[in-house]
Amino acid sequence: MDNTKFSLLSFTGKMKVLHLSWMAFFITFVVWFNFAPLLQMVKTTLGLSTEQIKTLLILNVALTIPARVVVGMLTDKYGPRLVYSTLLAVCSIPCFMFAFADSFIQAAIARFLLGFIGAGFVVGIRLVSEWFPHNELGTAEGIYGGWGNFGSAAAAFTLPTLALMFGGEEGWRYAVGLTGLMSLVFAVIFYKNVTDTPKGATYFKPSQVTAMEVTSKGDFFFLLIMKIPMYAALALLAWKLSPSGINMITDVMVNTVYVTLIALYAYEVSQVWKVNKKVFKEEVPEMHQYKFKQVAVLNVLYFATFGSELAVISMLPLFFSETFELTPVMAGMVASAYAFMNLMSRPGGGWISDRFGRKPTLLILTAGLAVGYFLMGQVGSDWPLWLAVATAMGCSFFVQAGEGAVFATVPLIKRRMTGQIAGMTGAYGNVGAVVYLTVLSFVSYQTFFLVIAGTAVIGFATLIFMEEPNGKIAEVNDDGSVTLIDVSH
Template structure:
């Protein structure tokens, strides 16, 4: 842990690692969301129909659910420096593929593969937790999350301008290719300039690769139950792409996908058993135990916070355009107020957690979240536009501060599993997005907002079971000695 002062304007030691990490995350989000702002130009250029555009939007988030879990495991095993650099370099390839696509199928394959870059977020959570002490961790993770997340808004503002600057109907290809080039170049910058831990610190790795460790029999079954919604979301995506939905997959392919998901789940259950079977005959010493319910509660909260953010960001321009009869450009600008809040809200949520405790902060923010979406469900054309924008921004504050507060707790559960826990919690955000967007395809806007408010209430109830992190996490060094990592208030 680095003892230097927390100075946002410094670019040495832990602050340098923080700045480079949020920049890496910023670039991953810019690449991940690089086509949404130019959808109309891309659709015109490739001759896409409305259903095909919707399919690209779904494919863009599909792979991120399993990717976040896989990337979390790789990060714990090989360290964030290598994994982040590799992700930035490798994902530049599908980005270039998308920029060069001539048909819908080529574009769809590239977009599906690009879902992997949405997992970059998880890597930095572990990196930042290695460099900052518990009493600064919420703020640091909040800055990492909030400023990096702004990559999607930056893409919305800059890429259409770059596309116009390059000119012509093919301008979008240059804009998207440019984000791939940034990703490729920054992978080198990141690799050359960071290390996994401060000098002299140990990087703790999980005992096993392939599944999350749990420390009690009850938690073994709890982990398996919490895996189910992730597979259910992937089945839901398959259904949306099947003949019952946008018909991108044939009946046979859809069936194969369903069978594949069942087999994958069975395979994962066997892995969880292999990693954890010893707890059924040898209890884990108390100092090495952690409670999986902490992870489960954070999963539910991230489902409601980040899940609703991803869903709302993609439908808000349309909501404003239809409700207030605005032009697409004006609606896009008005809706971007929601994303803009990220710069301050997420660090704010983390800072509040550091200051006033993890659980009280989450309780207040989750309650605010429920009220915020309840308010959004009442917005209609009778409202003055400015008031609707204020309501969206207030709602957005609670959503994003809530995300910051969730990830102020994630690194305090079990240090060597931080990547895996962040991966699972992050994946739940995507599960939430898939769920909410599916709900939206069946109901009106008002009901959609009410459903999110309802899940926030469920999150609030679950939160009552969570325990405030306190004391220390015990981790074993390679020489067998035990290091105690403080997680309480300092």
């Protein structure tokens, strides 16, 4: 831990690591969301249909679900410095591919591969947790997440202007290419300026990274059950691309995806067994135990918070333009108020967690989330526009503060597995987005908001079973000695 003063204006020690981390995350979001603001230009240049554009938007988020789990494991094993730098460098390649795409197929492959950069978030969660003490952790993780998340809004504001500056129908290519270059350059800056831990601190690694460790028989089965929704979400995405959905891929291809997902799940079950079979033979010493239900609750809450944020950001401009008959530009500006809240709300949620406890904060914010979406479900053309915008911003505060509070808790469960836990919880956010956007394709806007409110109520009910992190986490050093890490006041 680095116990120097928490000062946002400082660029030394832990604050330097925090600033470089949110900048890395910011760049991943600019690259990940560099398509939506340039959508019309891309559509015209490549001669794409509306269905093909929708397909590209789906493909953009598909790979992020498994990527977050995989990147979480790699982070725990190889350390955040190497993993984040590699991710930024490698993902610049599909970014350049998209900039040079001449056909729908080329664009589709590039957007699918770019989903991997959405996993960058997980790396910084582990890095920040290594540098900040528990009583500042929520605030630091909130700043990391909130300011980094703002990359999507920054892309929306700057990329169309950049494309126009470069000029011509091909202007968008230069704007996209520039984001890839930014990612490549920052990979080097990050690698040269960051260390995994403060000087003299140990970076604890799990004994196995092929599957998450659990510490009881019940948790073994619980983990396998919690893995299923991630595979189900990928199957749902495949179904959306099938002849029954937008007819991009054939039935044979869809069935191949289904079979592959079943085979992957079976393989994952075998890995979970390999890593955890010892819990069926002997009891894990109490000091090394943790409760997997803590992870499961956070998964459900992130499904409702980040899942709804991703879904709502993509449909809100359309909702405002159709409900209040606004021009696309005006609707985009009004809807951006929702994303703008990230700058303060997410750090706010983390800060409140640091001050008033993890569980009470999550209970209050989840209740606010349910009420917020319930009110959004009441918005109609008879409402004054200012009131609809104020309702969206109020709802957005609870959504993003809730995300901040979730990730104020994640690093306090089991230090050496923070990457894996963050990966699973982060993946659940994307599962939520897939589920909510699928629901939206069948129901009205009002029903869509009420469905999210319903899942927030379910999240609130699961929260009752969560236990406030307290005391210390025990981690074993290479020489067999034990280090105790504070997780509560």
